[in-house]
Amino acid sequence: MLLLGLLLVGGTIAFATVLIADNLDGGPQYSATLFDHHLATVNTLGAFLAGIALALVFCLALMMVSVGARRERRRNAELRAARRERRAAAKTVDAGTATDPGEDDTATMPVLTKRRSRGVHLFGH
Template sequence: MLLLLGLLLLGATGAFVGLVIADNTGGPTYDVTILGHQIATMTGLAIFLSGVALILVAGLALAMVKLGAGRAGRRRQLIRSARAAVAGPAGRGDRAPGQPVGAKPTGEVAGTASPRTRRRLHFGH
């Protein structure tokens, strides 16, 4: 849920910044318009501070994306370990005694994919 909310917030922030830049390319005027509507008249300092605020919102969105992705990965790992615990040694069925767990018959094609490695998002580290 955090992942989706963070991506939504990041997209909304990007769209707002894009619209403000696209609608205010006509010189040194400080009337801020979006889609043909004037929303504010701002001084240079106000424009600078609104940019700082937008960067903070974008940083919050990226942090939420990172936290949501980490939570989803931990949840998947927990589900995998719970399924493995329920299956137990009897759930691995068709291997001969003494045969290693990782060995697969040579004719088997489906289900031989290696497990996915966990990727971590690193922002600024």
């Protein structure tokens, strides 16, 4: 989600910049062109509503970036806590103070690592 949000932020900024730079002439009817291709002819209200739509896409992208960054921080904190617990359990077993004699040896305990992403997962799926 973080990557998709960053791409949307960059795309909206680039699109708005190029559109503004190519369409500096004014009038009651605006002819929007992008790289010498005619996109549309809009009036003032249409240009205003298109700007609002672009701003909403930009806000959505910023929200996606913040949610993705928050999720990554939370996942890293959980991973650090699990590693700390594993080290504490390993020290307890190594010191011989384990209360359960049937407790597994530390060599058979799984190693906690950061899960690698397998492909692109949109919207956290």
